[in-house]
Amino acid sequence: MTYITESPTLDTLPDIYALHADLAERNRLLSVLRENLAAGRNRLENLLILRSDRGIEGTALVSPAVQVPYFPRLRPDVTEEAMTLLARTLRDRAESERRLILQNDLAPLHREAVEAAGWQYSSTEVAYDTDLTARTYALDPRAQEGDESMLLRPDVQALIHALGSQLQQFSGGFRDGWTVVALPGDEVGEPLLALGAYGPAKPGYGGVDMIGVHPQARGQGLGTRLNAHLLARLAERFTQHGGLTSADNHAMRRILQKNGSRHTATQMYFQ
Structure with a gap:
């Protein structure tokens, strides 16, 4: 042919x-x-x-x-x-x-x-959409929120170091109108164990960055709680959430599924 x-x-x-x-x-x-x-x-x-x-x-x-x-x-x-x-x-x-x-x-x-x-192949990502009007998400009463300057706090820096994460991992840098969210452990005085951010994405949509959960605190539901808190904040301003995660990030995919996000597409990236 x-x-x-x-x-x-x-x-x-x-x-x-x-x-x-x-x-x-x-x-x-x-x-x-x-x-x-x-x-x-x-x-x-x-x-x-x-x-x-x-x-x-x-x-x-x-x-x-x-x-x-x-x-x-x-x-x-x-x-x-x-x-x-x-x-x-x-x-x-x-x-x-x-x-x-x-x-x-x-x-x-x-x-x-x-x-x-x-x-050159780069990665495979999965896209998710969340109807923020379909259910109610719980705000975490222990969540700490702040602007970009919060990332410079010593306790936040300690968590970023434990995660092996750098600020460049935010897509395109920390974005205007976004808010940082950190969760401490359940006991009074425990250090911060989970870190994320939320803010506006494309028109009508909010976005989240799940930066991570401390390696020693994984498997305890902190990621699910943090994601629910971020979605609850988005629901105050938006009706939809959209985002991507790596196809092999099975922990994050389970969190998204638990919180009602719907897998809409798979994308293969080349450069």
Whole structure:
């Protein structure tokens, strides 16, 4: 079978959304894309279509912003050969900071096909959503909260050291509008044993960072309590929580499941 990648013309522009199952959503996206092209906010060369003898195999939109990853959309039965061709075409135009993400509801998770195109595998993450209106989360009465300066407290620094964590582990650094939360042990005078943070994420969503639980205090429910406290705080301002955790972080995945979070997608990261 022969495979080619090309940018659409104005006449073939609808093909860029041909793999979207929802016709209404396809038409809506096409209308927005036409407006962006007409206004100069996007260009046809930033759109890619992968074709074969049987039709459209995949599509990709290339954002001018390098921090926006490639999220290719491909047929579930696409061959690895075709997938490699699209991934190589994207790599040839990628800046060094650009990432490519395979998401299981958009494309098969064929790691080898993307690596064959010259991308370097980074990690596999699982995405979760939480409906913050579906249940009530308990605030922990012993929780200590503060702004970024709280991270410099000696007791917080001692916990960070025990966790082997650095402040850089916050995505993009400590973010505006976020709050640090620490939990001590159950007995009066016990040191801090769990650390996290919460704050605004994408529109309508809150996010949490579960920095960790002291190695000597794991398996005692502290992570579940901390996560519930963070979700309770988010529920005061948001209706949804969304986040990622490593696919092999089974402890965190159990915590999310206990607190009503729903696994929505699996993502494979390349750089």
